[in-house]
Amino acid sequence: MRVILQWLLVLVIAAALATWVAWLVRDDLVAAGLLPEPPPDEVGFPAQPLPPLEPEVPDSDGSDSAVPDWDVTGTSAVLQGAVTETGQPPLEAGQTGAYAETLDCVVAGPFNDRDGAVDAVERLRAAGAKADIEEQTVDAEPYYLVYVEPAVSRDEARRTLLALQSQGVDDVAVIRTGERVNGVSVGRFTSHEFANARLERISALGYEMNLLAIDRDQTVYRLRVHNAAADLLAHLPYVVCDEG
Numbered sequence: 312m313r314v315i316l317q318w319l320l321v322l323v324i325a326a327a328l329a330t331w332v333a334w335l336v337r338d339d340l341v342a343a344g345l346l347p348e349p350p351p352d353e354v355g356f357p358a359q360p361l362p363p364l365e366p367e368v369p370d371s372d373g374s375d376s377a378v379p380d381w382d383v384t385g386t387s388a389v390l391q392g393a394v395t396e397t398g399q400p401p402l403e404a405g406q407t408g409a410y411a412e413t414l415d416c417v418v419a420g421p422f423n424d425r426d427g428a429v430d431a432v433e434r435l436r437a438a439g440a441k442a443d444i445e446e447q448t449v450d451a452e453p454y455y456l457v458y459v460e461p462a463v464s465r466d467e468a469r470r471t472l473l474a475l476q477s478q479g480v481d482d483v484a485v486i487r488t489g490e491r492v493n494g495v496s497v498g499r500f501t502s503h504e505f506a507n508a509r510l511e512r513i514s515a516l517g518y519e520m521n522l523l524a525i526d527r528d529q530t531v532y533r534l535r536v537h538n539a540a541a542d543l544l545a546h547l548p549y550v551v552c553d554e555g
Contacts, residue, residue: 412541413538413539413540413541414536414538414539414540414541414544414549414551415537415538415552416535416536416537416551416552417535417536417539417544417549417550417551417552418445418533418534418535418536418549419431419533419534419536419544419547419548419549420531420532420533420534420547420548420549421447421449421531421533422532422533422534423529423531423532425446425532427532428444428532428533428534429444431534431547432444432534434543435534435536435539438539438540438543439538440536440539440540440543441536441538441539442534442536442537442539443534443535444532444533444534445532445533445534445535446530446531446532447530447531447532447533448528448529448530448531449528449529450528450529451527451528451529452527453524453525453526453527454499454500454501454524454525454527455499455501455502455503455506455522455523455524456496456498456499456506456522456523456525457496457497457498457499457500457506457509457510457513457520457521457522458486458491458494458495458497458520458521458523459475459494459495459497459513459518459519459520459521460494460519460520460521461486461491461493461494462493462494462495463493464493465485465493467493468485468486468493468494468495469485471495471518472484472485472495475495475497475513475516475518478516480497480513480516482497482498483495483496483497484496491523494521497509497513497520503524507522534547535552536549
């Protein structure tokens with residue numbers, strides 16, 4: 312048994328030596344045709360996605376004129392040909408833009424209060440336009456005076472006023488001057504419908520009533536604007552200046 316094991320050990324050592332020698336001279340053995348050529352080494356690289364293809368946008372005649380140009384100024388890019396909801400090219404804050412319509416002279420407004428007009432002028436001037444405020448007096452909607460017919464004396468007018476108050480009527484006052492002196496006012500209204508409703512309510516209490524429409528003036532403020540981009544006035548009604 313020992314002899315068999317000794318021979319097996321010798322065979323294993325001999326095979327190992329043969330393999331080592333063959334590895335040392337493998338190039339010679341391949342060149343002599345005794346060994347086949349080894350397969351090429353394989354190197355594994357992770358799969359890389361291909362970049363997306365840029366779509367082409369040809370014009371109807373096959374040219375590329377349908378693709379908009381880019382006008383780059385500084386660090387910002389503005390797409391030429393793009394328009395806002397008002398039909399004008401987009402503007403950066405405080406700029407008029409090369410593609411905005413410029414209005415030589417327009418009158419914008421009116422504003423019912425001067426503060427609103429001043430605020431608009433400041434914004435227009437900050438954007439490079441010339442703007443000034445023009446004050447104007449216009450006819451306004453009349454208001455309606457509802458009143459009890461004048462009494463023969465001031466004392467009687469006061470008694471009427473106290474009687475109305477005792478019946479739950481508020482906003483009453485004795486008229487002290489004018490054609491309706493010693494009458495008792497029961498309210499002024501900008502709505503004819505509301506004024507007529509008030510008249511009917513007081514008449515139902517047994518008083519002789521009247522309703523008078525009084526004309527009135529109102530001061531409004533308009534802006535005369537020169538050299539402004541149309542987009543700057545998109546939120547305001549305006550008309551072109553009268554050249555005459």
